[in-house]
Amino acid sequence: MRLFTPEAMREADRKAAEMGYPSLLLMEWAGMKAARVYRELFGHRPAVVLAGKGNNGGDGLVLARHLLLEGVAVRVYAAEGQEGDALLARGALEAHGLDLRPLEEAAWGPGEVLVDALFGTGLRGPLEGLYAGLVDRVNASGLPVLSLDLPSGLPFSPHVRATATVAFAALKTPHLLVREACGRLFLAEIGLPRHLLEREDLPEVATPEALLPLLPRRPLTAHKGSVGRVGVLGGFRGEGLRYAGAPVLAALGAYRMGAGLVHLAVPEGTPLEPLEAVFHPVPGPTLPAMRVEALAVGMGGGPWGREWALKALEAQLPTVLDADALHPEVLEAYRRAGVRAVLTPHAGEAGRLLGKSPEEIAQDPLASARALAEATGQAVVLKGNPTVVAEGGRLSVNPTGNPALATGGTGDVLAGAIAALLAAGLAPFEAARLGVYLHGLAGDLLAEEKGVGLLAREVAEALPRAREALARNQAPLSLTRM
Numbered sequence: 001m002r003l004f005t006p007e008a009m010r011e012a013d014r015k016a017a018e019m020g021y022p023s024l025l026l027m028e029w030a031g032m033k034a035a036r037v038y039r040e041l042f043g044h045r046p047a048v049v050l051a052g053k054g055n056n057g058g059d060g061l062v063l064a065r066h067l068l069l070e071g072v073a074v075r076v077y078a079a080e081g082q083e084g085d086a087l088l089a090r091g092a093l094e095a096h097g098l099d100l101r102p103l104e105e106a107a108w109g110p111g112e113v114l115v116d117a118l119f120g121t122g123l124r125g126p127l128e129g130l131y132a133g134l135v136d137r138v139n140a141s142g143l144p145v146l147s148l149d150l151p152s153g154l155p156f157s158p159h160v161r162a163t164a165t166v167a168f169a170a171l172k173t174p175h176l177l178v179r180e181a182c183g184r185l186f187l188a189e190i191g192l193p194r195h196l197l198e199r200e201d202l203p204e205v206a207t208p209e210a211l212l213p214l215l216p217r218r219p220l221t222a223h224k225g226s227v228g229r230v231g232v233l234g235g236f237r238g239e240g241l242r243y244a245g246a247p248v249l250a251a252l253g254a255y256r257m258g259a260g261l262v263h264l265a266v267p268e269g270t271p272l273e274p275l276e277a278v279f280h281p282v283p284g285p286t287l288p289a290m291r292v293e294a295l296a297v298g299m300g301g302g303p304w305g306r307e308w309a310l311k312a313l314e315a316q317l318p319t320v321l322d323a324d325a326l327h328p329e330v331l332e333a334y335r336r337a338g339v340r341a342v343l344t345p346h347a348g349e350a351g352r353l354l355g356k357s358p359e360e361i362a363q364d365p366l367a368s369a370r371a372l373a374e375a376t377g378q379a380v381v382l383k384g385n386p387t388v389v390a391e392g393g394r395l396s397v398n399p400t401g402n403p404a405l406a407t408g409g410t411g412d413v414l415a416g417a418i419a420a421l422l423a424a425g426l427a428p429f430e431a432a433r434l435g436v437y438l439h440g441l442a443g444d445l446l447a448e449e450k451g452v453g454l455l456a457r458e459v460a461e462a463l464p465r466a467r468e469a470l471a472r473n474q475a476p477l478s479l480t481r482m
């Protein structure tokens with residue numbers, strides 16, 4: 001599934017019209033599907049529809065007509081000046097005897113549900129005046145809000161903060177980049193010819209359907225040497241500092257993702273954990289002899305991180321470079337040696353590598369991940385909300401994960417988990433996408449149970465459950481299709 005920009009979506013609508021598909025049909029389906037979501041979420045609660053003058057408003061007028069026919073009390077406040085399909089939708093609604101009131105008079109009360117059909121993909125800049133005021137009032141109302149296509153105002157501020165959003169035809173960038181504004185996400189098919197949605201030039205959304213086939217299968221004859229062995233090089237002692245936990249968490253991430261064996265190279269004197277690992281206590285950043293298929297390097301490595309990554313190069317194995325291994329000299333050396341790596345920076349680390357501030361990186365995570373992948377020739381996992389995976393011309397946006405994952409050590413678990421998938425034979429881009437998805441899903445399953453206050457090791461422990469949920473096709477979709 002592709003992630004559309006608002007422009008790409010409008011282009012698809014236009015092409016459908018050129019091919020003879022009546023745009024009024026799209027609007028009818030959009031409004032009808034949105035009415036279905038409304039009824040599913042809110043039953044017969046009275047609706048207050050706020051309709052702009054464009055086609056997003058038109059969708060709202062269609063929804064109002066369907067709700068009316070289903071016996072839901074509806075009040076509509078609409079902007080003046082509809083044209084084209086939206087004008088037809090207005091006429092169809094008025095034919096049912098409903099009087100539209102001016103948007104300036106918009107008012108609501110307890111027990112009502114607001115339908116936000118002010119603006120969709122046609123918004124050109126931040127809302128001001130009447131509309132900005134209306135959005136503020138909607139957000140302050142305390143009432144449930146159903147946004148049609150996009151919470152109005154996105155991608156700018158102010159914007160509506162919706163309880164639920166029905167996206168039409170495809171997800172658009174703001175749905176994943178400003179996910180918290182959308183509430184529960186629904187994706188409604190509105191009849192657009194399928195081929196118009198197959199745009200290989202657009203970023204992918206990491207959906208369960210796309211990831212399921214990547215999940216390594218375990219044959220009955222499997223043994224610990226056949227399902228992928230991982231070497232973890234990390235930790236650091238010195239200047240009174242110890243980072244003993246990071247490599248342990250990476251080892252747990254690798255085991256819980258299904259690694260057969262994890263070798264752990266750590267500074268002499270660090271506690272030997274987890275018990276299941278094979279230990280290589282080392283006096284300094286060296287590459288001990290170990291039979292593994294992939295490496296994870298840099299977790300808690302401090303000043304050892306860079307050297308450790310350079311030593312690891314000798315193994316010529318696919319390698320996850322995390323945290324302290326993310327150094328320009330390291331990346332240049334890997335590129336020259338032609339060794340495939342997955343880089344797992346957060347915005348701060350990516351910013352250091354690209355000469356930008358963390359804020360600039362987070363502003364456009366898609367472009368940032370792509371730029372780092374291009375500059376290094378490697379697969380990049382840019383961690384954040386959302387996490388973006390990039391390699392070559394490919395981009396994938398991850399829909400799982402939640403703020404409960406923002407806690408020390410979850411990144412180490414992720415690095416180990418991705419290394420396990422590399423060791424199982426997945427290509428870097430696929431290992432990164434699947435690892436990020438399952439790690440986020442593990443966090444979602446845990447957050448549902450426990451809320452905030454997770455420990456990174458619990459995220460590792462939940463990885464098998466996330467894997468099972470995906471394998472059984474029960475990954476709770478953060479997205480409901482209509």
Ligand SMILES: NC(=O)C1=CN([C@@H]2O[C@H](COP(=O)(O)OP(=O)(O)OC[C@H]3O[C@@H](n4cnc5c(N)ncnc54)[C@H](O)[C@@H]3O)[C@@H](O)[C@H]2O)[C@H](O)CC1
Binds near residue numbers: 026052148
């Ligand atoms: N995806 C589909 O196939 C379909 C989508 N539909 C819906 O149509 C909207 C897009 O409609 P469009 O008319 O292009 O734009 P909007 O309704 O979002 O708004 C346009 C309206 O707003 C004015 N405007 C633009 N910027 C501003 C601003 N900053 N302040 C004030 N006013 C502004 C502009 O001049 C226009 O008048 C899409 O999201 C779907 O909901 C179809 O109904 C079905 C097919």
Ligand SMILES: [K+]
Binds near residue numbers: 117119150152
């Ligand atoms: K809207």
